[in-house]
Amino acid sequence: MSSFTSSTAKRISQIPHKFPKFKPFSHNKPQTKPLNNGHHHELRASQMENSIYNLLTIDRWESLNHMDYKLASLRPVHGKLALKFLNWVMKNTGLELTHLTHLLCLTAHVLVKARMYDDAKVIFRQLAQMGIGQNSVFGTLINTYPLCNSNPSVFDLLIRVYMREGMVVEGLETFRLMGFRGFNPSIFTCNMMLGCLQKECGVGSVWLVFREMLARKICPNVATFNVLLNVLCVEGNLKKADYLVRKMEESG
Numbered sequence: 001m002s003s004f005t006s007s008t009a010k011r012i013s014q015i016p017h018k019f020p021k022f023k024p025f026s027h028n029k030p031q032t033k034p035l036n037n038g039h040h041h042e043l044r045a046s047q048m049e050n051s052i053y054n055l056l057t058i059d060r061w062e063s064l065n066h067m068d069y070k071l072a073s074l075r076p077v078h079g080k081l082a083l084k085f086l087n088w089v090m091k092n093t094g095l096e097l098t099h100l101t102h103l104l105c106l107t108a109h110v111l112v113k114a115r116m117y118d119d120a121k122v123i124f125r126q127l128a129q130m131g132i133g134q135n136s137v138f139g140t141l142i143n144t145y146p147l148c149n150s151n152p153s154v155f156d157l158l159i160r161v162y163m164r165e166g167m168v169v170e171g172l173e174t175f176r177l178m179g180f181r182g183f184n185p186s187i188f189t190c191n192m193m194l195g196c197l198q199k200e201c202g203v204g205s206v207w208l209v210f211r212e213m214l215a216r217k218i219c220p221n222v223a224t225f226n227v228l229l230n231v232l233c234v235e236g237n238l239k240k241a242d243y244l245v246r247k248m249e250e251s252g
Contacts, residue, residue, distance in 0.1 A: 073113075074110060074113040074114040075114055075115075076114050076115065076116055077114075078110065078113075078114050079110055079111045079113075079114030079115075079116040079119060080116075082107050082110040082111065082114075083107070083111075083119065086103065086104070086107050089103060097130075097132075101127065101132055101136060101137065101140050102140055102143075102144065104123050104126065104127055105123075105127075105137065105140040105141045105144050106144050106147065106148065107123055108120045108123040108124060108141070108154060108157075109141070109144055109145065109147070109148035109150040109154055110148060111123065112150060112151065112153050112154045112157065113148060113149075113150060113151070117153070117157060120154065120157050121157050121160070121161050124137075124157060124158050124161040124162075125161055125165065128161065128162070128165055128167060128170075134162070134167075134169075134170035134173050134174060135173070135177075137158065138155075138158070138173075138174055138177050141154060141155070141158070142181060152178075152183045152184070152185070153186075155174060155178050155183055155185060156185045156186050156188075156189045158174055159171045159174050159175060159185055159189050159192075159193065160189060160192060162174065163192055163193060163196045166200075168196055168197065168200055168201060171193060171196070172193070172209070175190075175193065175209070175212075176212075179212075179216055184216055184217075184218050185218075187218060187219060187220065187221050187223075187224065188223075190209075190213055190218055190220075190224070191221070191223045191224050191227060193209060194206050194209060194210065194224065194227045194228075195227055197209060198227060198230060198231055198234075203231045203234055203235055206227070206228070206231050207231070210224075210228065222248070225244060225248055228244060229241055229244060229245065232244065
């Protein structure tokens with residue numbers, strides 16, 4: 001790791017430490033498609049999905065303990081069921097903050113696996129507004145990661161939420177901790193970080209993060225170099241800006 005630390009940027013806003021109520025999520029019952037060739041395993045999976053849905057619909061959560069689960073890829077219907085369960089827990093139980101954080105992070109993993117990225121970002125926004133610290137959120141996501149066989153996109157979304165909420169320090173710290181765990185954010189998330197840093201923290205922090213990206217073998221793209229060109233122009237370093245443009249043209 002390089003000398004990059006969370007002190008490279010300043011906090012630019014404070015989120016109120018309160019827990020707003022979750023909005024109820026709508027749920028549509030999944031449609032069972034006709035089966036081809038009478039595949040028994042597809043029929044069984046469909047029946048199990050409908051059984052789980054029915055149990056959740058009538059709020060018989062304890063019956064889920066007796067289901068014979070089968071590992072399968074998650075779809076939006078599974079994410080909707082996870083949100084339904086979360087809403088039920090929020091309404092009917094008084095969980096301690098650590099348990100609630102654990103449940104919210106588990107739900108975020110499920111939503112990411114089900115490709116419900118906007119809903120996952122709502123979860124992270126809720127955690128930020130509850131005043132849950134970045135280290136606690138990241139640590140809980142790491143601890144629950146193998147339970148859901150999750151993927152690194154969950155950390156990308158967390159960084160994006162922090163940046164959009166003006167929590168630059170938290171976003172950079174998440175970026176740093178990802179490196180310690182062997183994860184890298186996408187170049188699109190990195191570009192978002194660089195753009196936020198240029199606006200909020202000054203050009204110096206942009207170069208620190210860019211050097212960290214290169215050290216972690218995160219390959220820049222055209223959008224990355226556009227941010228760097230803007231930085232060079234702000235610095236008044238037109239010769240380097242011209243050199244960078246020529247290098248971009250040579251590399252296509």
